[in-house]
Amino acid sequence: MTEQADILIIGAGPTGLTLANLLGQNGVSTLLIEARDELIDYPRAVGIDDESLRAMQGLGLVDKVLEHTVPDQQIRIVNGSGKVIAGINPTTREFGWPRRNGFVQPLVDKVLLEGTQRFDSVDVRFGTEAVDLVQDETGVTVTVRSQGRESTIRAAYVVGCEGGRSFTRQKLGIPFAGETRQQRGLVIDVANDPLGTPHAVFGGDPNRGYATLSLPHGIRRWEFMLLEGEDDALVESDEFLHMLLRDHVADPSKLDIIRRRVYEHHARVAERFRDGRVLLAGDAAHVMPVVAGQGWNSCIRDALNLGWKLTSVVRGHAGEQLLDTYAEERRDHVKAMVDLSVGMSKVVTNRSKVTSAARDAAAAVVDRLPKLKAYISGQGFKPMPKYTRGVVLTSPWAVSKSVPVEDGAVPGAGILFPQPRVDGPSGTGILLDDAVQAGWRVFVWNNDPAQFLSQDTQAHLAELDASLVQLVPSVQLNWAAANTSPGVNVLGDPNGVLKSWFHARPVSAVVVRPDHVIAAECLAQDLDRTLQAIFLKGHFRTVRQPVAVS
Incomplete structure (x- = not known):
């Protein structure tokens, strides 16, 4: 017997879980399937921004999410000598929440999972893998495998949110253009934080780039660039980890290491986000280096954009052409975030002593220019969502002699409305x-x-x-x-x-x-x-x- 649902979501990562909560709030019949038996618990994102906290607020989950965050986490960027060459410390509250926050992703993802249990219209199933997908003019039929048995699910629309190796994207044959950098990174998470300081440090050391962040609940994260010739198997060597950490803590052998994992720097964007009644979101649609901390947040933006549009179409409020605006609006901003992440990654992982010296000299100039220094500290370089296509009107302002236009006035259409x-x-x-x-x-x-x-x-x-x-x-x-x-x-x-x-x-x-x-x-x-x-x-x-x- 074929099951029925308005929306089938494939993948219980942050995108799929957020989307399921949004659809649940609107009473949309939603089935979320996940091939794994439980949520991922290995190191991934460590930064949640004000836009995502606003999204959590809208879901009614922000208080539980905040328990797993470090609000207003400052970043210090240092050179190979340990000198601070730049700082990032945005303190404004345009959207009601701190702009930069450390967080523990597995615990926040768990909050999102528990949030879906509030809605009778949402069903979440683990250990259920999509193995085939066929669509026609009226819906999509997905074959799934669970405990060795196959069955089918029929949905009006399917959203693939199952990560960079997305079954959905590959089944549709959608190209995933971009690059995977040769440089890999090693993540080490430690319990009982041996440093205890609240900030994050990005080390632009040409010998070996690194980062370290204070996370909630006494967790400390280190990320080290792996050099050419260093095999992934080294991650299992305590001796290798102790070598990496000996300049950071007095006695690496006494660290309580809870996780270790090698990752690659991917920078890719799917050629299209929609194919008929099937859509891609989150890492299935785009992946980016971790340095800018925008991968998880970009996933949440996808879900926010797509959630209300799917609801409108399923309820019959809007035609399915509305779904075309999802890619129109999100793709350009995602590309800007990927470019930002790649650029920041090059700053931190650069191994050229000449280039590093030029970077440090530029930082010294910035330090003497208060406005530019404040721009960098306030994270002004982060591209904000700005939609010029889709469900926005970007026509010129009306002309009225009674309403003068001041120099520098910025149109509001396509940007986020503030939340005071x-x-x-x-x-x-x-x-x-x-x-x-x-x-x-x-x-x-x-x-x-x-x-x-x-x-x-x-x-x-x-x-x-x-x-x-x-x-x-x-x-x-x-x-x-x-x-x-x-x-x-x-x-x-x-x-x-x-x-x-x-x-x-x-x-x-x-x-x-x-x-x-x-x-x-x-x-x-x-x-x-x-x-x-x-x-x-x-x-x-x-x-x-x-x-x-x-």
């Missing part, structure tokens, strides 16, 4: 995403948004479970709440963060997608027309037409 703390009926100092229900949100500064919308547009927004939100200075909160239209949320801006955001742009209304990306921005009078344009860009339907699996 706001005041509302449920309390003060609440993070914005907690003050408004998840999903589509229409924020209007100092105006009741319902006054600018037709009945048809309001009905369409209600069909999407969208929220209308009036933003005001907190001193106006009580008056505004008593005088706004029924169904409109009123939130106060206690510290002027949102007022400053609108002040910097010639707009007063923004349409924000479920993944916190600004779909469009406009002046209040243009809101109805702008929303109609977004409905068209997203291939949204005005009448609910659920997608059936056949």
